[in-house]
Amino acid sequence: MMYGTKAIQLVKEIANGEKGQLTPFSSDVFSEVIAECSQHFADLRSLIRKMQEAGLDVETSKNEDHYGQLIHHLSLVRNKRCLMAYMYNRAEILRNLVWKVGSEIPEEIQEKLSHSEKEYFKKHSEALKSYMSRVVLELAVDMVPPKDPYIKVRVLDDMGEVELPSDNTANFARHSMHFLKRTDAEKYISLGKMEELTS
Amino acid sequence: MASASDLGSTDDYEALMSMTDVELLKSAWRQEKAAPEILQFESRLIKRVREQIQLMEETVEEFTESGFDPLTVSLYQMDLDRTQFLLRSYLRIRLQKIEKYMFHIFATAELLTRLSKEEKWFIERCCVDLQTHLEKSVLSQLPYTYQSIFQQSVINDETDMVAKPQLDTFIVCKTKYYLGHIQLEDNADGEPDGSGSQKPLEEPFEMEPNVLYFVRYKAVKKFVEEGKIDLY
Structure with a gap:
C-alpha cells in the first residue's frame, strides 16, 4: 500500500460531498490514518537511531537513511494535513449549521457526528447564543433582506395555539394559512414548520 | 467610527x-x-x-x-x-x-x-x-x-x-478622491507568492474620482481602511 492513499480518501470525501452537507464520520479510515502516522514516526526514529549507531551526523549526512527519514516525515505531515482538513472542514459545516438550526442538532445529523463533534456543536452554539445575549440582539432572524413586513404562510406541522413575539396569538393548525408579520413567521419557517407562500 | x-x-x-x-x-x-x-x-x-x-x-x-x-x-x-x-x-x-x-x-x-x-x-x-x-x-x-x-x-x-483571508482577491470599488501611487502588483511585502518572475508594473496606478475599478484588494487595502474607497 502506498503511503498517504488512505488520508486522501478523507479529503476526497469532503471535496466530493455536496456543499454544506455532512457525510457520516469515517472513523475507520480516520484511525487507520492515525495509525499510519505512528508507524511513520516509529520508522523515522529507527532510521535516526541507525544513523547514530553508525556514528553519522544526523543533521549533515545525506545518505539513503537521511532521505528515508525525509519520506517518513513528509508522509506524516501530509497525513496530518489531510486529517486536519477533514476535521476542520466538518467543523466549518457544523458552525454553519448552528446558524440554521440553533442549539439542537437534527437527529439525522446527530448520527453522522463523532463524539467530539457533537461536543463542539454544543459548545459553539452556546458561544454564539451567549454573544447574542451580550449584544441583546437575536441574529438568527432576518437572514434575507425584507421585502414586505407581512407574508403569507402555510403551517406544515400542527402547533396549536401559539403566542407570537408581537404579542398576538394564533392557532397554527396543520395546513392552515396565515397572514403574519415576517419576523413572527421566520422562526417557524427556518424550523421547517411553516412555508412561505409566494404568489 | x-x-x-x-x-x-x-x-x-x-x-x-x-x-x-x-x-x-x-x-x-x-x-x-x-x-x-x-x-x-x-x-x-x-x-x-x-x-x-x-x-x-x-x-x-x-x-x-x-x-x-x-x-x-x-x-x-x-x-x-x-x-x-x-x-x-x-x-x-x-x-x-x-x-x-x-x-x-x-x-x-x-x-x-x-x-x-x-x-x-x-x-x-x-x-x-x-x-x-x-x-x-x-x-x-x-x-x-x-x-x-x-x-x-x-x-x-x-x-x-x-x-488566512485571501487579500489578493478582486474587488469592485469607487472613490470620491483622486488617489495616486497605487502599487498594483507588489510582492515586496515579504510574502513571496512563488512566482518570483512577476515584476511590479512600471507605472503606479492612479484612481480617479467616481470611476468604477476592478482591482486586487491588497493594492487598495490602505485606502479602504482610511475610508477613502467604497467597495461594491
Missing part, C-alpha cells in the same frame, strides 16, 4: 453630515460584505443606530395603539425592518468572518483591535472550542513533534496551518 471619521477637509465633513446614520450603516455593511478581511468595528455608529431603532420601535407601537392609519404604520414598520436587517446582517457578516479566520485574527494584534468587546469575547471562545475539538480528535493522537495546531511540525513555518 474610526475608519470614516478621520476625514480631513470640510467637504468631507459636510458630505458625512448629510448622510443619515442608516445610510452610513448601509455603507459600512457594504464595505464589510465586500472586504475579504475583517474591518474596524463601527462602534459609535452602531450605538447610534441601535438607539434610533429603539425610538422607531416605540413610535410604531405608539401609532398602532393610538389607531393610526395602518398604511402609515406599515411604512414605518418597513423602514424599521430594513434598518434592523442591515444591523443584524452587519454583525452577522463580521461573526462569520471571525468564525472563518479565528486563529489568524486572534493571533494578529492589528486585527484583534478591530473587534468589538463582544466580538473579542466571542473569538476567544471560538478559538478555545475549536482548538479543544481538534486536539481531542486529531492532534493528541499524533507524535509529539506534530501536535501543533498552527504548524505542520516543529520544523515548519510557525503558522503554516492557519487559515
Whole structure:
C-alpha cells in the first residue's frame, strides 16, 4: 500500500460531498490514518537511531537513511494535513449549521457526528447564543433582506395555539394559512414548520 | 467610527453630515460584505443606530395603539425592518468572518483591535472550542513533534496551518478622491507568492474620482481602511 492513499480518501470525501452537507464520520479510515502516522514516526526514529549507531551526523549526512527519514516525515505531515482538513472542514459545516438550526442538532445529523463533534456543536452554539445575549440582539432572524413586513404562510406541522413575539396569538393548525408579520413567521419557517407562500 | 471619521477637509465633513446614520450603516455593511478581511468595528455608529431603532420601535407601537392609519404604520414598520436587517446582517457578516479566520485574527494584534468587546469575547471562545475539538480528535493522537495546531511540525513555518483571508482577491470599488501611487502588483511585502518572475508594473496606478475599478484588494487595502474607497 502506498503511503498517504488512505488520508486522501478523507479529503476526497469532503471535496466530493455536496456543499454544506455532512457525510457520516469515517472513523475507520480516520484511525487507520492515525495509525499510519505512528508507524511513520516509529520508522523515522529507527532510521535516526541507525544513523547514530553508525556514528553519522544526523543533521549533515545525506545518505539513503537521511532521505528515508525525509519520506517518513513528509508522509506524516501530509497525513496530518489531510486529517486536519477533514476535521476542520466538518467543523466549518457544523458552525454553519448552528446558524440554521440553533442549539439542537437534527437527529439525522446527530448520527453522522463523532463524539467530539457533537461536543463542539454544543459548545459553539452556546458561544454564539451567549454573544447574542451580550449584544441583546437575536441574529438568527432576518437572514434575507425584507421585502414586505407581512407574508403569507402555510403551517406544515400542527402547533396549536401559539403566542407570537408581537404579542398576538394564533392557532397554527396543520395546513392552515396565515397572514403574519415576517419576523413572527421566520422562526417557524427556518424550523421547517411553516412555508412561505409566494404568489 | 474610526475608519470614516478621520476625514480631513470640510467637504468631507459636510458630505458625512448629510448622510443619515442608516445610510452610513448601509455603507459600512457594504464595505464589510465586500472586504475579504475583517474591518474596524463601527462602534459609535452602531450605538447610534441601535438607539434610533429603539425610538422607531416605540413610535410604531405608539401609532398602532393610538389607531393610526395602518398604511402609515406599515411604512414605518418597513423602514424599521430594513434598518434592523442591515444591523443584524452587519454583525452577522463580521461573526462569520471571525468564525472563518479565528486563529489568524486572534493571533494578529492589528486585527484583534478591530473587534468589538463582544466580538473579542466571542473569538476567544471560538478559538478555545475549536482548538479543544481538534486536539481531542486529531492532534493528541499524533507524535509529539506534530501536535501543533498552527504548524505542520516543529520544523515548519510557525503558522503554516492557519487559515488566512485571501487579500489578493478582486474587488469592485469607487472613490470620491483622486488617489495616486497605487502599487498594483507588489510582492515586496515579504510574502513571496512563488512566482518570483512577476515584476511590479512600471507605472503606479492612479484612481480617479467616481470611476468604477476592478482591482486586487491588497493594492487598495490602505485606502479602504482610511475610508477613502467604497467597495461594491
